[in-house]
Amino acid sequence: xxxxxxxxxxxxxxxxxxxxxxxxxxxxxxxxxxxxxxxxxxxxxxxxxxxxxxxxxxxxxxxxxxxxxxxxxxxxxxxxxxxxxxxxxxxxxxxxxxxxxxxxxxxxxxxxxxxxxxxxxxxxxxxxxxxxxxxxxxxxxxxxxxxxxxxxxxxxxxxxxxxxxxxxxxxxxxxxxxxxxxxxxxxxxxxxxxxxxxxxxxxxxxxxxxxxxxxxxxxxxxxxxxxxxxxxxxxxxxxxxxxxxxxxxxxxxxxxxxxxxxxxxxxxxxxxxxxxxxxxxxxxxxxxxxxxxxxxxxxxxxxxxxxxxxx
Numbered sequence: 014x015x016x017x018x019x020x021x022x023x024x025x026x027x028x029x030x031x032x033x034x035x036x037x038x039x040x041x042x043x044x045x046x047x048x049x050x051x052x053x054x055x056x057x058x059x060x061x062x063x064x065x066x067x068x069x070x071x072x073x074x075x076x077x078x079x080x081x082x083x084x085x086x087x088x089x090x091x092x093x094x095x096x097x098x099x100x101x102x103x104x105x106x107x108x109x110x111x112x113x114x115x116x117x118x119x120x121x122x123x124x125x126x127x128x129x130x131x132x133x134x135x136x137x138x139x140x141x142x143x144x145x146x147x148x149x150x151x152x153x154x155x156x157x158x159x160x161x162x163x164x165x166x167x168x169x170x171x172x173x174x175x176x177x178x179x180x181x182x183x184x185x186x187x188x189x190x191x192x193x194x195x196x197x198x199x200x201x202x203x204x205x206x207x208x209x210x211x212x213x214x215x216x217x218x219x220x221x222x223x224x225x226x227x228x229x230x231x232x233x234x235x236x237x238x239x240x241x242x243x244x245x246x247x248x249x250x251x252x253x254x255x256x257x258x259x260x261x262x263x264x265x266x267x268x269x270x271x272x273x274x275x276x277x278x279x280x281x282x283x284x285x286x287x288x289x290x291x292x293x294x295x296x297x298x299x300x301x302x303x304x305x306x307x308x309x310x311x312x313x314x315x316x317x318x319x320x321x322x323x324x
Contacts, residue, residue, distance in 0.1 A: 018106045019045050019118040020324060021315045024097060025258075027054020028301045029291025030124035031081035032308030033315075037122075038088035040316045045116070046085065046092045049258070053078040054126045055292070056301055065301050077301075097125075102265045102284045119324050120286045120315040123262070123274065124308055127255035127292040127299075132164070136220040137249070144228025145220060147251045149173040153180045159247035162231060164217060166190060170252030171199040177250065178208040185246070187212045189236065220249060257293045271296065280311040286318050 021037050023030045026048040037044035056062065056074040063071040086092065101108040106117040129147030131137060137145050146152040149163075149172075157180045163173050166188035174184045186203065191213050193200050203209050212233075218241065219232035230245040257273045259266070266282050266289075267275040273296045274289040276282055282289055290307035292299055 017117075019043075019116060020319055021045075021120040021122060021312075022047065022109060022116060022118040023122040023124055025049050025054065025124035025126055025291065025293070026052050026078075026082070026092065027124065027126050027291060027304065028056050028078070028081065029126070029304035029308035029311075030054070030122070031078065031085050032305040033122045033124055033290060033312040034085035034090040034092075035081065035088060036309050036312035037315060038085055038090040040312070041089070042312075042316060042319065044085075044090050044122075044312075045118075046090055047095045047097065047111070048092060049125060050096055051126070051128070052094070053082075055255075062301060097261050099261055100265070102262070102287055105286065107287070119322070120318055121288070122308075122311045122315060123259065123282075123287065123289045123293055124291045124304075124311070125258040125293050127257045129251060130254045130256050131251060132217060132253070134217065134220060136223050137217075139223045140220055140226070140228055140249075143226050144248045145251075146248065149176045149250050152248070152250075153177050156180055156248045158182060160185070160245070161248040161250065162187060162244075162246040163250045163252050164188075165252030165254070166192075167194040167252070167254065168196055168199045169254065171195045171203040173250050173252040174203055174209050175206060178206055181208065184209045185212055185244075186210070187215050187217065187233070189216050190214065217249070255292065257296075259289075259293050269296070278314075280307055280314055286315075286322075288314050 020042040021044045023033050023046045034044050034046045056078050061071045062074050095111045098112045099110045109116045160183045161181045163186045174186045177184050214236045217231050218234050221230045233244045234241040259274050274294045276289050276294050280288045288311040290311040291304040
């Protein structure tokens, strides 16, 4: 495989990447999907998806992803585990380095998504997996009957907090600003829940207790008064957004100030034959259905590019 030039390689196996794989495979492009660090993307960490068309009663995120994976494979897509180390987009075919092997491809669809954003505290990083988490659906169960904390002010934070009420006796949602970025419906749901309390204008300065290798509390600080205090909690869940997984293309593709890839015509990058779809390029909508839509667009553009270049 390493010595043959691929028609198209798709980086990412979330909603966008798998939709691109379905369309590319049906066009007989024999796409190779590189699953990445987080196979299935963010949907694989989601519980009930209620807003994806065609499922009136909703569908579990992992089930939706598994259905897409089977559909792509049915049409001939190949899925492979791996993580891109570096890429050379300055020559054609493009050369993708995965550490143990290099793959050449005529077109590239970047659907590598975005990863959870962290506060960046040393104590937080030391306690990831020991009470610090960015995935309520993964780790909420471990804190059944405990009081826990969620950090953030957008829809992600509200969704995390609401989900965690299934396990926690109380969820305290901490936000650094006075106003919330969350949609009205999500904020109203969270405010109406008797197990969720809100703490605004507040930041986390420290996570306790690294020496015990478990979260026992937080050092909080009010940004308006400057007052600092210790706040007991059994876990801290992050709901403060995501970082696009596009660092390996720095200097080769256009990005905005936060690292999201910039595309024209929805999915086309500045390098002909390289397309971007899903959350790695979409900082505005970030929905499963929009990710799927741009994955479809990217595959159609890749097919058109190959036809125009006699492939």
